[in-house]
Amino acid sequence: MTRHACIIAGGQNKWGVREAHLVDLFQEAAKACLDDIPGLKPKDIDGLIVATSYAGRCSFQVNTAPVIAERCGLKPTSICVRIDVLCAGGSTGIILAKGLVESGNADIVMVAGGEKLYTPQKWEVFYSELASVDHDWDGVHGMGLPPPFFALTAQEHFQHYGSKKEQLAAVSVANYNYAATNPVAQMQKALTLEEALAAPVVVPPLTLYDCCPITDGAAACIVTTEEIAKKLTNRPLVYLRGTAQASLNSVSVNFPGAHLADWKHTRIAAEKAYKRAKVSPGDVKVAQTHDCFSISEVIEVEELGFCKKGEGGEFCGSKQIELGGKVPVNTDGGLLAVGHPFGATGIRQGIEIMKQLQGRARHQVKNADIGLTHNLSGANAEHTIIIYGQEPVK
Amino acid sequence: MSVLGIPVLDNLYPATMDMWPIEAKEFNRSYTFYENLKKGRFTTTKCKGCGHVAYPPRVICPECYSEDLEYVDLPTKGKVIVLSEEVKGVPLGFNSPLIHAVIDLGADPVRRFLTRIINCPAGSLKQGDEVQLAVFDIPATPIEKGKAGTIMAERVFFAFEPVKK
Numbered sequence: 001m002t003r004h005a006c007i008i009a010g011g012q013n014k015w016g017v018r019e020a021h022l023v024d025l026f027q028e029a030a031k032a033c034l035d036d037i038p039g040l041k042p043k044d045i046d047g048l049i050v051a052t053s054y055a056g057r058c059s060f061q062v063n064t065a066p067v068i069a070e071r072c073g074l075k076p077t078s079i080c081v082r083i084d085v086l087c088a089g090g091s092t093g094i095i096l097a098k099g100l101v102e103s104g105n106a107d108i109v110m111v112a113g114g115e116k117l118y119t120p121q122k123w124e125v126f127y128s129e130l131a132s133v134d135h136d137w138d139g140v141h142g143m144g145l146p147p148p149f150f151a152l153t154a155q156e157h158f159q160h161y162g163s164k165k166e167q168l169a170a171v172s173v174a175n176y177n178y179a180a181t182n183p184v185a186q187m188q189k190a191l192t193l194e195e196a197l198a199a200p201v202v203v204p205p206l207t208l209y210d211c212c213p214i215t216d217g218a219a220a221c222i223v224t225t226e227e228i229a230k231k232l233t234n235r236p237l238v239y240l241r242g243t244a245q246a247s248l249n250s251v252s253v254n255f256p257g258a259h260l261a262d263w264k265h266t267r268i269a270a271e272k273a274y275k276r277a278k279v280s281p282g283d284v285k286v287a288q289t290h291d292c293f294s295i296s297e298v299i300e301v302e303e304l305g306f307c308k309k310g311e312g313g314e315f316c317g318s319k320q321i322e323l324g325g326k327v328p329v330n331t332d333g334g335l336l337a338v339g340h341p342f343g344a345t346g347i348r349q350g351i352e353i354m355k356q357l358q359g360r361a362r363h364q365v366k367n368a369d370i371g372l373t374h375n376l377s378g379a380n381a382e383h384t385i386i387i388y389g390q391e392p393v394k
Numbered sequence: 395m396s397v398l399g400i401p402v403l404d405n406l407y408p409a410t411m412d413m414w415p416i417e418a419k420e421f422n423r424s425y426t427f428y429e430n431l432k433k434g435r436f437t438t439t440k441c442k443g444c445g446h447v448a449y450p451p452r453v454i455c456p457e458c459y460s461e462d463l464e465y466v467d468l469p470t471k472g473k474v475i476v477l478s479e480e481v482k483g484v485p486l487g488f489n490s491p492l493i494h495a496v497i498d499l500g501a502d503p504v505r506r507f508l509t510r511i512i513n514c515p516a517g518s519l520k521q522g523d524e525v526q527l528a529v530f531d532i533p534a535t536p537i538e539k540g541k542a543g544t545i546m547a548e549r550v551f552f553a554f555e556p557v558k559k
């Protein structure tokens with residue numbers, strides 16, 4: 001019998017500047033996750049996949065998975081591992097959990113991601129960002145902190161496609177307004193277009209609300225088989241239909257597209273994920289894309305096929321990413337407003353899509369049967385896509 | 395009385411906090427790149443088998459996996475395609491303005507090369523401007539050499555700068 005992987009529960013703790021240790025954050029997320037599924041106990045979980053990239057630098061902790069397992073009262077017997085692909089660690093964990101449960105090498109896997117980024121002296125996390133890109137060749141040029149790279153990307157999008165600052169601001173406004181009522185978001189305030197356009201400059205054309213914050217936080221979800229899921233929950237099942245991950249470049253040379261606003265590697269990953277999921281872009285009713293910067297979401301809606309290449313600015317500026325639009329995007333507030341503790345982000349996205357497909361999201365999209373998550377990691381080094389559905393792939 | 399810092403690390407060199415590459419031959423097989431840079435040469439590796447030129451330099455050809463590579467010179471002058479300037483909030487280790495640019499050095503694989511621009515006041519660089527290689531000294535690396543004690547391995551690094559008109 002074919003084993004189909006499902007995401008059946010999930011939760012995150014409060015994200016922001018947290019007075020807490022890395023292991024505290026993971027415990028809070030594990031509790032939030034199991035609170036979402038009363039029928040599941042820690043002893044039932046036979047696999048743990050931990051996604052964290054900065055544990056080594058900001059918490060002086062490597063070999064993180066056994067530590068997290070112990071603190072969370074888990075005793076995994078099938079898999080206990082930590083992965084590091086920066087901003088895509090969480091979604092990568094979900095992909096790996098799918099493979100493990102569908103192949104019969106694990107039954108019930110917790111995927112938990114988190115980061116403690118604020119250190120006693122604030123310079124350290126920014127300094128450590130030198131390691132988020134190729135340290136010796138790119139970080140050394142000051143390209144570890146991403147605003148300059150995405151400012152260049154935005155400028156090339158403006159030049160090649162005629163998009164405008166107001167369209168970037170429309171992304172910030174949509175995502176902040178989605179997060180305004182989200183109690184676990186880092187930024188819980190409504191934003192107007194005027195406020196977004198009047199914000200302080202970071203790196204032109206990017207201003208404050210175009211950039212996601214630095215965030216402490218964690219999230220966890222449960223991936224298991226359809227058969228086990230039916231015993232644990234009465235909620236509608238949400239299947240992991242198709243996934244892909246494309247890694248194609250370094251920052252200083254070898255960018256795969258014709259210019260920085262041409263994301264060939266997103267298209268490659270999307271094509272593969274759609275094919276595996278047996279759906280097309282037009283089938284996607286709701287998406288969580290990697291809005292580390294407003295310009296990222298503009299380009300992602302193009303490369304994921306929600307609109308034509310070059311028309312992402314118009315798509316976002318004409319409210320197609322909002323409820324009632326063609327594809328509501330980042331309906332919980334996205335990275336821009338919920339925050340971005342790197343390893344946790346893909347899990348947060350997966351949880352929101354799960355809730356949308358189960359009909360229990362805060363900003364519910366009508367008739368949501370197919371949902372998509374997308375992460376980019378590093379300075380546009382890798383793209384990770386997961387397509388979720390109310391039915392398994394047949 | 396408490397002091398800032400970590401007392402047990404006084405006078406020690408933590409390589410994990412070094413913003414620059416560990417360039418010395420003892421730790422890096424691409425040390426030739428840095429030795430050439432000290433002479434003002436901007437180089438990378440070319441495969442003697444298939445002819446592929448790769449940047450950054452490496453120890454195998456990424457196309458054919460040959461280990462038979464040689465260092466070849468890359469152009470040291472190019473033109474700005476697009477640029478960004480960060481004036482406020484520049485991270486530790488860099489001065490304001492922190493300027494980045496995609497430059498065209500006119501030859502593969504550096505027709506679109508993303509780099510840092512130095513020696514350039516804020517607001518003065520424009521698309522199409524000519525830039526050139528700029529090599530500068532960075533702090534030496536202390537390397538333990540057993541009974542010979544600790545040697546200081548001199549280092550340089552590079553950015554690009556505007557060509558004076």
